[in-house]
Amino acid sequence: MIGEAEKEDLSQISLTGVRSLILLGLLINAPMSLEEIKKAFIGHKIMGVSASEDVIRIDINTLKKMGCDISRADHRTDNKFVLKKHPFRINITKEEVSVIKRAFNKIKENADISLLMSYDNLFKKIAEHVTDEEVKEILTGISPLNKYSQELVDRLKSACEKKNTVQLIYKAPTASKETEIEIFAEKILLQSDKLYLYGVDKGSDRPIYLNIRRILKILSSHQTDDYHIAESVTVRFKLNHFGVSGLDDNEEIESGDIDNGFVICGHYHNTFLAMQRILSFGSECTVIEPDDFKEKLVKTLLRMKEVYNAK
Numbered sequence: 001m002i003g004e005a006e007k008e009d010l011s012q013i014s015l016t017g018v019r020s021l022i023l024l025g026l027l028i029n030a031p032m033s034l035e036e037i038k039k040a041f042i043g044h045k046i047m048g049v050s051a052s053e054d055v056i057r058i059d060i061n062t063l064k065k066m067g068c069d070i071s072r073a074d075h076r077t078d079n080k081f082v083l084k085k086h087p088f089r090i091n092i093t094k095e096e097v098s099v100i101k102r103a104f105n106k107i108k109e110n111a112d113i114s115l116l117m118s119y120d121n122l123f124k125k126i127a128e129h130v131t132d133e134e135v136k137e138i139l140t141g142i143s144p145l146n147k148y149s150q151e152l153v154d155r156l157k158s159a160c161e162k163k164n165t166v167q168l169i170y171k172a173p174t175a176s177k178e179t180e181i182e183i184f185a186e187k188i189l190l191q192s193d194k195l196y197l198y199g200v201d202k203g204s205d206r207p208i209y210l211n212i213r214r215i216l217k218i219l220s221s222h223q224t225d226d227y228h229i230a231e232s233v234t235v236r237f238k239l240n241h242f243g244v245s246g247l248d249d250n251e252e253i254e255s256g257d258i259d260n261g262f263v264i265c266g267h268y269h270n271t272f273l274a275m276q277r278i279l280s281f282g283s284e285c286t287v288i289e290p291d292d293f294k295e296k297l298v299k300t301l302l303r304m305k306e307v308y309n310a311k
Contacts, residue, residue, distance in 0.1 A: 019046055019059045027083035034253050088230040090129045097135055101142050113188040120145040145194040156197055159185040159221045186229045198269055200230050207270040232267040233274045238287040
């Protein structure tokens with residue numbers, strides 16, 4: 001949006017042109033009444049307080065002459081002007097959307113929730129002005145956040161930032177009915193295109209993570225004196241024939257090289273997630289410590305072997 005103007009600068013340009021451009025931006029953003037448009041114009045110092053609203057009507061007609069379809073402001077539109085369409089739409093091909101999607105896929109797994117929400121909002125804003133309906137649908141589907149309630153994600157994000165205790169209704173995939181959970185909200189992470197809320201279960205004091213798609217309702221969100229986060233599980237392991245670019249933010253290289261392998265130190269939300277991560281490396285990974293984690297890993301592998309042999 002154009003910023004506030006200085007009077008001496010305005011004398012060098014067409015005020016009608018400036019107002020028309022700003023009016024176009026305002027109506028693209030949302031329907032507006034005459035009073036709201038005038039207030040915005042005054043804020044940008046392109047209209048005086050005593051100016052007639054007829055000036056705005058002239059600007060609206062100017063946009064119509066340029067090819068904009070603007071509805072009348074009457075009871076059907078809550079007395080607001082609605083921009084139905086304009087000639088300044090964006091032409092994006094399927095090939096170009098495919099490039100955008102590939103670029104975003106490189107970013108999303110290591111992006112925090114704020115960045116993911118910014119991209120989601122960007123894709124939606126661009127899609128609003130795309131001419132091809134199929135391309136518009138593909139564009140809005142790039143962000144994994146499009147499958148989630150924005151209000152729910154906003155509330156959970158705010159709870160994590162404020163270090164709140166959140167009371168919610170959750171339906172676990174293996175449970176026969178929904179349950180009430182109270183959690184110290186810590187962070188929201190994207191994993192395999194799914195959003196998870198990480199924190200500590202207040203009842204058991206154990207670290208948990210919840211699939212946000214399975215959160216049915218937030219009952220309350222408030223600050224508490226006993227708030228605390230989970231103590232991470234630290235695992236040190238060696239990786240052979242593995243690209244260091246594939247490491248997560250919670251993993252760091254302690255020593256090693258490409259020829260001899262790397263010693264990695266990883267910090268995980270709980271033992272289950274640490275186990276999943278280690279098993280994902282397959283035979284290229286050797287756990288160094290801690291010993292109790294190695295024992296749990298061996299027992300898990302033996303159970304997996306028994307299940308496999310039983311088949």
